[in-house]
């Protein structure tokens with residue numbers, strides 16, 4: 741399958757919103773607001789990296805990276821998520837391409853590392869490992885994972901961008 745990975749453009753926002761909504765809709769663990777989260781990041785200038793997968797001129801997937809914050813103040817942390825692929829095109833390595841390209845961009849920025857909450861069975865292939873002892877309060881420890889990049893392991897809890905907190909909650 742011929743898929744290009746590239747940074748998002750302003751005209752991609754509606755397709756990203758739609759794919760994310762439909763990809764997360766059947767997921768029991770989804771909040772149902774993942775598509776709104778991306779819009780909120782973008783509107784606040786907090787979408788540090790947004791990569792889309794394009795196939796035949798159409799957006800078919802997207803990965804968001806935002807800045808994350810180490811409790812000890814060490815710089816260069818990022819969080820991955822949401823990531824979504826067009827439901828009919830999943831399990832064809834589009835998600836992997838998006839995540840690998842995002843990690844390559846983090847390395848190019850000399851990032852300390854990347855955190856996420858997600859299924860370890862999926863994310864371990866990219867080098868993410870669970871760090872339950874460093875899980876921020878309120879996050880599910882079994883799903884909290886870290887990919888150390890510039891550093892070998894974090895020295896403190898790394899928290900997600902405050903915009904992850906839904907203002908309606």
Ligand SMILES: CC(C)(COP(=O)(O)OP(=O)(O)OC[C@H]1O[C@@H](n2cnc3c(N)ncnc32)[C@H](O)[C@@H]1OP(=O)(O)O)[C@@H](O)C(=O)NCCC(=O)NCCS
Nearest residue numbers: 763764823824825830831832833834835836858859861862
């Ligand atoms: C999760 C998601 C982004 C993965 O994208 P994708 O393009 O379907 O995944 P890939 O094809 O790159 O997956 C690579 C491998 O992981 C496997 N895989 C995919 N999802 C998996 C999961 N949840 N758990 C374990 N393995 C998984 C694939 O079967 C594939 O295996 P293979 O290498 O043996 O062929 C996509 O399935 C999706 O949009 N899901 C709905 C939204 C969602 O749950 N997002 C993530 C929230 S944490």
